[in-house]
Amino acid sequence: MRLSKAWTVASKDFKTFTKKKGILYSSLYFELVVSIGLPFLVLYISGKPNAVAALPQLLNAFSFLFVIGAALLPVSIASYSLVGEKVQKSLEPLLATPTTDEEILAGKSIAAFLPAICSSFIGALVFTILIDLFTYSPLKYLYFPNWDFAIILFLLAPLVCILAVGFNVLVSSRVNDVRTAQQIGYLIILPFGAVYFLTELKVLTQTTNNLLIMAAVVAVIDGIVFYLVRATFQREEILTKWK
Amino acid sequence: MNMIEVQGLTKKFGDFTAVDGLTFQVAEGEVFGLLGPNGAGKTTTVRMLCCLISRTAGDAHIAGYDLANPADSLKIRKLIGLVPDNIGLYEELSAYENLDYYGKLYECTPDERKTRIEYFLKMMELWEKRDLPISDFSKGMKQKVGIARALIHDPRLLFFDEPTANLDPESARSIREFILQLKKEGKTIFFNTHNLDEAQRVCDRIGILKTRLLAVNTPQQLEKNVWGSRTVIQVEEVSEPVLEAVRRLDPVSLSVEENKINIGINDPTRQNPDFVQAIVAAGGRIQYVTQLNPGLEETYLKIIQ
Known part of the structure; x- marks a missing residue:
């Protein structure tokens, strides 16, 4: 596989997104709320009496939202990237070029993965700075960085992001319009949302070990989804069965 | 030298036979038209010859490269240009950006891309509109950009799948004239159409397809053979x-x-x-x-x- 070809495909999608800003903006609202809105909520709460003891648990819970963000952010981009090609009927001329299926798939995946993970990292940076700034005084120590957040950000979030991209490729092969692809694609958030609420309900606990186990499970699912995506993203399949 | 050589080419989708036992040759520099009703297998034939879908049986060679050999697939796609029936341009991008993207995919150098994009857009009288998004273009203009896209890497063999379908007579005529100019330049052209008048004007030889190839000859000889x-x-x-x-x-x-x-x-x-x-x-x-x-x-x- 030639990475330069994959990058050409991805660059074209980046260019498209800069012209269809709605696709990018729709992905960024969540990131803005988490990385800026939540620290201000924490600032408000930390001023309340007896709030200091509850702060670590609250910040732990908020950290997990970056996993949900990693599942959410690539959905609109991945949906548009593939279903957009279907709608514009541009897959046939694209597949007629001397570009392999793997290079096209890699390009499409990079186009969805890179903006999502970059915005996650930038959001996380803003989040950690603001949280440390607002909580240093009541906690008397810097809450971030910590190992759990590092696992969430550098291991779990990328794996979840890959899963969301793969899931959306599978969804895109079965639907004909971008909105339907997005609506179905957002279902990928459900298992991670469930983990978040079960943690809040104290059914699960967010420990380093649990996060590592979760990362391992997601990695295995990534492998299965990758296998399915490779089987689906075949030029003959695309031209004759992707309706 | 034959640019296309096809022997017993067959494509089945499950129990349905789309193309059955096609045998024909297209010489270098020839314009070959494939005529047939809707569903006759014209597009399936083009897709097989462009390495987009696999064949079920038979052999085919493009410029000596074997369609059945996966290692030849990229080489074949490098020397062909395809104008599909759905032109499939990126509506948000400009004409220039669309052509530049395909120039990159066809591995043209930056200089080649720049020169050829300018040449084709000027020739098709679209140079002034090069920065407008494709969504602002008429159907005929999009078809011209689609043809320029197929030519951006200077291919030896061109496949046109219904290139003038749904175009107004003036646009259809300018597309036909452009195809005739390509013929003069010595390009080999494989032309799918159900416009008989167009086939007669443009093609050196015609094949009539209805799942099977029913006849192949020059338009004059076909008439003579039948009548x-x-x-x-x-x-x-x-x-x-x-x-x-x-x-x-x-x-x-x-x-x-x-x-x-x-x-x-x-x-x-x-x-x-x-x-x-x-x-x-x-x-x-x-x-x-x-x-x-x-x-x-x-x-x-x-x-x-």
Whole structure:
């Protein structure tokens, strides 16, 4: 596989997104709320009496939202990237070029993965700075960085992001319009949302070990989804069965 | 040298046979038209030859490269250009950006891309609109950009799949003229159409496809093979002695319509003077002698039926 070809495909999608800003903006609202809105909520709460003891648990819970963000952010981009090609009927001329299926798939995946993970990292940076700034005084120590957040950000979030991209490729092969692809694609958030609420309900606990186990499970699912995506993203399949 | 060589090419989708046992060759520099009704297998044939879908049986070679060999697939795609029936441009991008993207995918250098994009857009009178998004273009303009996209890497072989379908007559004409210009430049062109007039104007040879290849030849020869040669002799009055004189020369067929004698002849150049002489000798007064051409449409319909 030639990475330069994959990058050409991805660059074209980046260019498209800069012209269809709605696709990018729709992905960024969540990131803005988490990385800026939540620290201000924490600032408000930390001023309340007896709030200091509850702060670590609250910040732990908020950290997990970056996993949900990693599942959410690539959905609109991945949906548009593939279903957009279907709608514009541009897959046939694209597949007629001397570009392999793997290079096209890699390009499409990079186009969805890179903006999502970059915005996650930038959001996380803003989040950690603001949280440390607002909580240093009541906690008397810097809450971030910590190992759990590092696992969430550098291991779990990328794996979840890959899963969301793969899931959306599978969804895109079965639907004909971008909105339907997005609506179905957002279902990928459900298992991670469930983990978040079960943690809040104290059914699960967010420990380093649990996060590592979760990362391992997601990695295995990534492998299965990758296998399915490779089987689906075949030029003959695309031209004759992707309706 | 043959640019395309196809032997027994077959494509099945489950139990449905889309293309059955195609055998034909297309010489380098030739314009070959594939005619057939909707669902005849024209697009499937083009897709197989462009390495977009696999064949179920048979062999095919493009410029000597084997379609069945996966290692040849990228080489084949490098030397062909495809204008699909759905042109499939990126509506948000400009004409220039669309062509530049495909130039990169076809591995053209930045200089080649710049020069060729400018050349084609100027030739197609779209240079002034190069920065407008494709969504602002008319259907005919999009079709021109689609053709430029197929030519951006200077391919040796071009596939056109219904290139003038749904275009207004003026746009269709300019596309046809451009295809004829490519023919003059020596490009090999494989042309799918169900526009018979267009096929007759543009193609050197025509294949008539309805799942199987029913006939392949030049348009003139196809007509001749189906209908034979027919001469119509219009006389002042068709009398029995005149008809008897014609019958004595043993024509392939003979019919009379008002004062026109319709004669089927194997070799008109040699036999026409004999028929004229016989009619005059029998007292017939000849008004006109014409060669009857049923046209490609009649020929096509006869073959398809």
